[in-house]
Every structure is written in C-alpha cells, then in structure tokens.
Amino acid sequence: MDDRYRRGLLVTAVNTRGPAYRELAANQDIILRTLNPVRKDIRSATDLEEVVRTLKRGDTLTLLVYTMGASTKVVTLEIN
Numbered sequence: 001m002d003d004r005y006r007r008g009l010l011v012t013a014v015n016t017r018g019p020a021y022r023e024l025a026a027n028q029d030i031i032l033r034t035l036n037p038v039r040k041d042i043r044s045a046t047d048l049e050e051v052v053r054t055l056k057r058g059d060t061l062t063l064l065v066y067t068m069g070a071s072t073k074v075v076t077l078e079i080n
Contacts, residue, residue: 007032007041007043008030008031008032008033008042008043008066009030009031009042009043009044009045009047009048010027010029010030011024011025011026011027011028011029011030011031012026012027013026014026019061019077019078019079019080020075020077023075023077024065024075025067028067028068029065029066029067029068030065030066030067030068031048031063031064031065032063032064032065032066032072033063033064034048034051034061034062034063034064035062035063035064035074036060036061036062036076037051037054037055037059037060037061038051038054042063052079055079056079057079057080058078058079058080059078059079060076060077060078060079061076061077061079062074062075062076062077063075063076063077
C-alpha cells in the first residue's frame with residue numbers, strides 16, 4: 001500500500017442504519033480527507049468527529065476514500 005494511504009482513518013465498522021451503509025466497507029476503506037463542507041485531511045477519529053459535529057440533518061458530507069487494493073473514490077453522504 002502506498003504510504004500516503006496509511007495516513008488516513010481506517011473504517012472498522014459501518015452502522016447498517018447510518019448514511020455510510022452501502023457506501024463504505026469495514027476493514028477495506030480508508031477515509032483520507034473531507035472535501036465538503038470543508039477540506040480537511042483525516043488522520044484520526046477526532047479529525048472526522050470535528051467535521052461531523054458541524055453538520056446538521058440534511059447536510060451532505062463528501063469524503064475522499066481509498067479502497068485497499070483498488071483506488072480512490074469520492075463518497076457523498078447525506079446526514080440524517
């Protein structure tokens with residue numbers, strides 16, 4: 001794995017009732033950065049929580065995600 005992907009946040013679980021269900025895969029996806037509503041590198045759960053805390057129901061969160069063994073993808077989640 002390329003070193004730049006080791007700096008992200010590994011997804012370890014996905015809530016089946018949450019907005020990331022069917023979008024992110026546990027133990028396969030690494031969140032690298034948020035793209036919307038702010039651009040921020042994600043290195044820890046705290047980094048991601050800081051961004052999510054600013055969101056309200058109906059907002060969208062766009063992430064740059066690396067899927068292990070594949071490539072990067074952009075995932076947009078609606079906060080509910």
